[in-house]
Amino acid sequence: MTAPAVLAALASPRRQEILRLIWSEERTAGAIHRAMPDVTFGAVSLQLRSLTEAGLAESRAEGRHRFYRARREALGPLGRMLEQMWDDALWRLKLAAELEHTRRGPRPRRRTVKARKG
Amino acid sequence: MTAPAVLAALASPRRQEILRLIWSEERTAGAIHRAMPDVTFGAVSLQLRSLTEAGLAESRAEGRHRFYRARREALGPLGRMLEQMWDDALWRLKLAAELEHTRRGPRPRRRTVKARKG
DNA sequence: ATGATATTTTAGATATAACTAAAATAAAAG
DNA sequence: CTTTTATTTTAGTTATATCTAAAATATCAT
Numbered sequence: 001m002t003a004p005a006v007l008a009a010l011a012s013p014r015r016q017e018i019l020r021l022i023w024s025e026e027r028t029a030g031a032i033h034r035a036m037p038d039v040t041f042g043a044v045s046l047q048l049r050s051l052t053e054a055g056l057a058e059s060r061a062e063g064r065h066r067f068y069r070a071r072r073e074a075l076g077p078l079g080r081m082l083e084q085m086w087d088d089a090l091w092r093l094k095l096a097a098e099l100e101h102t103r104r105g106p107r108p109r110r111r112t113v114k115a116r117k118g
Numbered sequence: 119m120t121a122p123a124v125l126a127a128l129a130s131p132r133r134q135e136i137l138r139l140i141w142s143e144e145r146t147a148g149a150i151h152r153a154m155p156d157v158t159f160g161a162v163s164l165q166l167r168s169l170t171e172a173g174l175a176e177s178r179a180e181g182r183h184r185f186y187r188a189r190r191e192a193l194g195p196l197g198r199m200l201e202q203m204w205d206d207a208l209w210r211l212k213l214a215a216e217l218e219h220t221r222r223g224p225r226p227r228r229r230t231v232k233a234r235k236g
Numbered sequence: 237a238t239g240a241t242a243t244t245t246t247a248g249a250t251a252t253a254a255c256t257a258a259a260a261t262a263a264a265a266g
Numbered sequence: 267c268t269t270t271t272a273t274t275t276t277a278g279t280t281a282t283a284t285c286t287a288a289a290a291t292a293t294c295a296t
Contacts, residue, residue, distance in 0.1 A: 011129035014284080029243060043285050045244055064242045064293040077195035132254080147273060161255050163274055182263045182272045 009054035010078070014039070015047050019056060019070050020086055026060075026069035127172035128196070132157070133165050137174060137188055138204055144178075144187035 169175035
């Protein structure tokens, strides 16, 4: 629940993937796992714990199932940013374009060619 | 410049520390390093590179110095969030309070005490 | 109780990130 | 050219995160 913890939680692509799945509807841990078959159930469970501890997800138990959902309120403006990121492909392009003018370029090419021993 | 890269860049406390230093005024790499003596100059330089590659910082050379500054525009609403985080101690408290009602509690105390072998 | 399903937790392996020390690059000054 | 100051880069180490496999916990059904 410390400030960087929220950002750290969002930093992992895996956790973002999960957050996206539970963004607009709650899902059971199993359903989430089924949506990402390249990883173990245990791994998903651990990430769900991270998200919960960071305050980005919450869960409710029902029988032997546990339903998870995102805590969108806890994210504030960040939530809207994520939504944009997800369904607005332009976001990436815009950022990339903005970067162009800053880039230090592909190896500025040294001007003074000093003698090398050997 | 990929989307999670921005968040990943912000996730590290070290990079946040640096970003904060260059938020409202540009500083040389050396000045930044002097502000965090627990770490090597080389380490600071690497983090500056990360920030630059993520689009969160930019630099200009002047003689043998290099001045760094944050690219606040690139962060959008996230920038304002960071500012709040930094000079508004309430942010942390508010988030912590919000979390209270979600917490799965400190070990829910098992009800059925099953026999253990041994 | 026993067995099946759903999920969490633990211990240990592997991948990724961050750091250090030293070498390399670059500009300024002698 | 040599030395000094400022910074970057590289190679290798250490720390942290993430994953797997197996065991543990919990609920439901029989």
